[in-house]
Amino acid sequence: MGRFVVRRLVQAIPTFFGITLLSFIILRLAPGDPVTLMVGGTQGMRAEDLAAMRSAYGLDQPLPIQYLSWLAHLLSGDFGRSFLYKRPVIEMIQASLPNTLLLAGLALTLTVVVGVPLGIIAARFRGSWLDQVIRVVGVMGHAIPAFWFGLLFILILSVQFRLFPVGGMLTIGKDAFDIPDRLAHLVGPVLTLSFAGIANYSRYMRAETLEVLGQDYVRTARAKGLQENIVLFVHALRNALLPLVTALGTQIAFLISGAIVIEQVFAWPGMGRMTYDAARSKDYPIVMGVVVISSLVLMLSYIARDVAYGLVDPRIKRT
Numbered sequence: 612m613g614r615f616v617v618r619r620l621v622q623a624i625p626t627f628f629g630i631t632l633l634s635f636i637i638l639r640l641a642p643g644d645p646v647t648l649m650v651g652g653t654q655g656m657r658a659e660d661l662a663a664m665r666s667a668y669g670l671d672q673p674l675p676i677q678y679l680s681w682l683a684h685l686l687s688g689d690f691g692r693s694f695l696y697k698r699p700v701i702e703m704i705q706a707s708l709p710n711t712l713l714l715a716g717l718a719l720t721l722t723v724v725v726g727v728p729l730g731i732i733a734a735r736f737r738g739s740w741l742d743q744v745i746r747v748v749g750v751m752g753h754a755i756p757a758f759w760f761g762l763l764f765i766l767i768l769s770v771q772f773r774l775f776p777v778g779g780m781l782t783i784g785k786d787a788f789d790i791p792d793r794l795a796h797l798v799g800p801v802l803t804l805s806f807a808g809i810a811n812y813s814r815y816m817r818a819e820t821l822e823v824l825g826q827d828y829v830r831t832a833r834a835k836g837l838q839e840n841i842v843l844f845v846h847a848l849r850n851a852l853l854p855l856v857t858a859l860g861t862q863i864a865f866l867i868s869g870a871i872v873i874e875q876v877f878a879w880p881g882m883g884r885m886t887y888d889a890a891r892s893k894d895y896p897i898v899m900g901v902v903v904i905s906s907l908v909l910m911l912s913y914i915a916r917d918v919a920y921g922l923v924d925p926r927i928k929r930t
Contacts, residue, residue: 615921616914623910631685634902635678638895645694645893646670668694681899690903691896695889700900703885708904710780711874711881715866717801722808722862727855729809730816735843737821745813752810757869761803761876768799775799778878800877804869808862815858819851826850853920860909860916867905 646664650656665671669680684691690700733745769777776782776796785792823829824847832842871883878884882901889897 616918619914619917623914627906627910628682630906631682631899631902632678635681635899636674638898639674639677641893643893645895648892649694685903690900693889693897694894695892695897696894700896703897704882704900704904707880707882707885710879711867711870711883714797714800714804714874714879714881715863715870717797718805718808718866719862721801721805722812725805726809726812727816727852729813730818731820731843731848733813733817734820734824735839742817745817749810749814752807755806757803757807758872758876760806761799761873764799764803765876778876780880800873800879803876804866804873807869808865811858811862812855815855816851819854820847823847823851856916856920859919860913863912864909867908 646661646668650661650664662671669677672680681691688701690704692699693703696703729745729748733742736742764775765777768774775798776792778796778799780793780796781787781789782792782796820843824843826847829842829847832846833839837846870881871887873879874881874883875887882904886898886901888894889901
């Protein structure tokens, strides 16, 4: 297993550099000029002054030189300074990353804790009204865009009934360690971010459980007179979970990318909202810093998924 993890880490290195190169090129070739945005337009600015600012930020150099310069600083631990906020990017990421990890971690936990049991229940009572309700919820999770679900949550539960805060992470004037207030602010974004995942996992789990329940070893267990719950949870559940472990990496990628929209809807002070604002202002260092952190998190999640798959399925040998 150790050799497998090392091999996957080595294989991830060219992938990481490929992601950073493509992101750097796309970001630089996108329309817009960060210097013009910083000064609020070119009116009243001499061409010499604009050229001097571009030179100060290294934007006048050829694209390959810009990338190599950025990469050299990155490998030395320097993520650069924000064009807009004049702060080190690493400090801004350190301030916002925990908030995004908290949001994504709770959403992933809710996805698994709710989605998997719903799928098992739907398979256990196949064809019943309960199965139909769970399948309808699954279709709704796929059909409703996350941002629209978030807006409905705010409009109905926050504005109309005043059950939850409209947005933010903490009510103004509240103590930073006020746990009930923190939890109230988490309900909306966590539920919105996990809704599609719950729908996916419930459908996957239902389909996989039904397939496993039709296998020969399950019929043999039933023929021995075992109770249906024992057959389901002892013999069938572990094998039905295997494809869901594979889907875990994709779900983590969805949560990270979806956080950009959800954090904007709920004014959540995380990396997603920071990335959105940086992309609008063409703040290259912040966007590239977020790309680096997100890429590392995703690649490590894929490696952890493969390791978990080998632990769940003893037939898989890692060398």
